[in-house]
Amino acid sequence: MTLRIEILGANATAPTKCGPASGSLVLAGDACILVDAGPGVMGEFCRRHELSEIAAITLTHLHADHCLDLMALAYRWTFPEVLPRIPLYLPAGETHRVRDFDALFGIPTLPTMHSPIEGSFRLAETPTGSAPDAVTPALPPRLGGLKLATAAAHHAVPTACQRFELDGRVVSFTGDTSDCPSLRSGIAGSDVLVCECTYLDGDPTVLSGHGHLTATQAGRLAAETGVRHLVLNHFSTDDMHDEARRRAAEHFDGPITVAEPGLCIEV
Helix, strand or coil: CCEEEEEEECECCCCECCECECEEEEEECCEEEEECCCCCHHHHHHHHCCHHHEEEEECCCCCHHHHCHHHHHHHHHHCCCCCCCEEEEEECCCHHHHHHHHHHHCCCCCHHHCCHHHHHEEEEEECCCCCCEECHHHCCHHHCCCEEEEEECECCCCCEEEEEEECCEEEEECCCCECCHHHHHHHCCCCEEEEECCECCCCCHHHHHHHCCEHHHHHHHHHHCCCCCEEEECECCHHHHHHHHHHHHCCCCCCEEECCCCCEEEC
C-alpha cells in the first residue's frame, strides 16, 4: 500500500499569502488521516479531496492555529447531509476542551447541528508518555494496517508528537515543541519528519519555555535522531523559508524540503 504525506498549510498562528495555518494529510492507499486543522486547512483540503476520504483526524494540540477549522469540518460533516462519524484523536486530558466547541458554536434550532463535534467525531485521547505509545487498535480498518503512536512533546499545552508507520515506513510530526527526550524517542529513525521551525532565532522564553524550535535546532534534531528526510514546517514569517533551509542544512545532510500547500512526498 502506498504511504504519502500532503501538506495543506505550514504557517504558525494564522494563514498568510503563502497559505493556511498548520495541517497535513497522511495518506494510506485511498484513505487519509488529517493531522491538525488550523485556519484555512479545510478550504485547502476541499480543493483536491472529498470529505469522505478522511478516515480519522488527529490533533497535536489545541492551540487555534492547529484546531480552529475543526469546527468548520464539523459544520460541513453535519449539514446539509450527515456523514458517518470518524475518530478524532486528542492529547490526553483535552477532550473537555473540544466538547466546549459545541457549547460555543452548536445550533440548537437545527437537530443535526445541536452538537456538531459530538455528531461528527468519536473522541479518543492519545497517551503522551516518555516513549511512543501505540493507539493502533482504534484506527479504522480502511487505513490498511497504518499504525499510530504518540509521545509527549514540550509546549504550553498538552501536545503529542505523532508517529505513523506502515510496513516499516515511518513518517512523524513534531507538533509544536522544544527539544526533549520524549520527542526524540517519538521521531527516531523516521523516513520523513515534518518538523516545526517557528523561528530563525529565539530566546529561551519562547524556545525552552513556551516550547518551539528554530530551523537550526530542527536540523540538529533530524541529524541526531536518524531522520532520512526533513520537512520544515510551521513558519512564523513568509520570508524565512530559504534561510530556514540553509540553517537546517548546516547540521543535517539529508534531503530538506520546505513545507507548502500541495507538497506531496511518498514515503
